[in-house]
Amino acid sequence: MEWWYHLPLIVSCVWVFVLGLGVGSFLNVLIVRLPFEKSIIWPGSRCGHCLRPIRLLDNLPIIGYLRLRGRCRFCQATFSSRYLWVELGTGLAFLALFGIEIVTQGYGGALGLTPWQDVPGLRNGSGALGAFPPVSAWIYFFYHATLLSLLIASAVIDAEHRIIPLPITYTGTLIGLIGSTLLPWPWPSDPSVLQAIPAGFPWTLPEAGASIPTGATLWPFAGPPPDWAPAGSWKLGLLNGLIGAAAGMFVGRSIKFLFEVGLGRPALGLGDADLLMMAGAFLGWQPAVLALPVGSLVTLPIILPLMAWAKLRGRGSGNELPFGPGIAAGVVVVWLGWPLFGELTRILFDPVMVGLIAFIMGGGMLVAGLIIGKPSEPTSPSERKPQQEAASSA
Numbered sequence: 001m002e003w004w005y006h007l008p009l010i011v012s013c014v015w016v017f018v019l020g021l022g023v024g025s026f027l028n029v030l031i032v033r034l035p036f037e038k039s040i041i042w043p044g045s046r047c048g049h050c051l052r053p054i055r056l057l058d059n060l061p062i063i064g065y066l067r068l069r070g071r072c073r074f075c076q077a078t079f080s081s082r083y084l085w086v087e088l089g090t091g092l093a094f095l096a097l098f099g100i101e102i103v104t105q106g107y108g109g110a111l112g113l114t115p116w117q118d119v120p121g122l123r124n125g126s127g128a129l130g131a132f133p134p135v136s137a138w139i140y141f142f143y144h145a146t147l148l149s150l151l152i153a154s155a156v157i158d159a160e161h162r163i164i165p166l167p168i169t170y171t172g173t174l175i176g177l178i179g180s181t182l183l184p185w186p187w188p189s190d191p192s193v194l195q196a197i198p199a200g201f202p203w204t205l206p207e208a209g210a211s212i213p214t215g216a217t218l219w220p221f222a223g224p225p226p227d228w229a230p231a232g233s234w235k236l237g238l239l240n241g242l243i244g245a246a247a248g249m250f251v252g253r254s255i256k257f258l259f260e261v262g263l264g265r266p267a268l269g270l271g272d273a274d275l276l277m278m279a280g281a282f283l284g285w286q287p288a289v290l291a292l293p294v295g296s297l298v299t300l301p302i303i304l305p306l307m308a309w310a311k312l313r314g315r316g317s318g319n320e321l322p323f324g325p326g327i328a329a330g331v332v333v334v335w336l337g338w339p340l341f342g343e344l345t346r347i348l349f350d351p352v353m354v355g356l357i358a359f360i361m362g363g364g365m366l367v368a369g370l371i372i373g374k375p376s377e378p379t380s381p382s383e384r385k386p387q388q389e390a391a392s393s394a
């Protein structure tokens with residue numbers, strides 16, 4: 001096999017990475033301006049210190065930052081390294097998403113790797129190996145890359161400011177509803193693949209699992225879609241998006257309520273519920289319901305030591321949990337992992353199991369609120385100082 005055989009793949013990957021850098025540059029604008037409710041269009045990029053506009057070439061992702069070593073060309077004020085990391089991170093995230101969803105599909109097939117040429121809905125018309133991904137594969141990628149970009153911006157802003165701006169989540173929910181309507185499940189797979197499941201066969205049984213395809217949105221229901229909204233119809237797509245958004249709103253607000261009852265004071269912003277609503281509009285109800293518990297499992301081992309460290313150094317009260325990054329990570333894990341969870345995901349079609357999970361989640365948030373809400377040591381800085389001095393002199 002000659003190297004040029006892979007040329008379309010290499011060109012596609014480079015293009016996706018560069019696109020991610022450019023999008024990351026735009027996300028930086030959102031991250032800097034949205035928390036202060038500034039316009040994201042006007043004025044153009046400028047130095048936050050001397051307010052002089054940034055030249056076009058200096059504004060290039062990564063290159064502009066590295067060439068000037070992160071400083072303003074005119075007044076030498078340093079720019080936050082976050083600009084660099086958000087650009088690079090978005091570029092790498094786009095590349096990873098393209099690799100998982102389009103190049104390998106990651107699931108099924110020999111060795112668990114099925115290139116796009118072998119995935120029914122994403123297959124090239126010519127079927128030729130070494131060809132560029134077809135248009136359907138690009139649409140599939142752009143839809144998910146849009147969600148990924150909104151999640152990155154929300155996570156970074158929440159980590160810095162403990163807020164998730166409405167323009168991101170509300171615009172995102174609208175884009176998600178339009179997308180899930182235009183790309184109804186099981187797109188890009190053909191709805192006829194569902195005929196492999198006999199009529200009246202419960203989807204909760206393992207035998208059905210192999211025949212239920214994952215589309216750009218996840219499996220919508222615990223059974224065949226209703227007659228008035230058949231698989232692949234815009235009605236099913238819109239219904240799926242609306243149920244997802246409603247599920248996110250409901251779960252987010254319930255968790256906020258229970259956590260704050262336990263804690264005894266307001267803690268979670270409604271931005272977290274809005275973030276779940278946006279993910280539900282894009283993908284369906286599954287990530288909206290599962291993102292917080294899954295995200296907690298993924299991020300708490302990282303966040304808790306960081307919080308403990310901050311507490312040791314006397315920074316912050318250590319009681320403020322940024323839920324945004326955790327929810328964003330949970331959405332990504334549920335969405336990309338959905339086809340891999342396979343058998344496990346089927347329990348979500350069982351009302352008893354869903355009730356049990358809801359009970360555990362709700363109770364868990366209540367208990368978590370109670371534990372965090374009763375600090376065993378004084379938390380205000382003035383009370384802590386004498387302790388620290390005692391510790392350092394000892």
Ligand SMILES: [Zn+2]
Nearest residue numbers: 047050072075
């Ligand atoms: Zn300047």
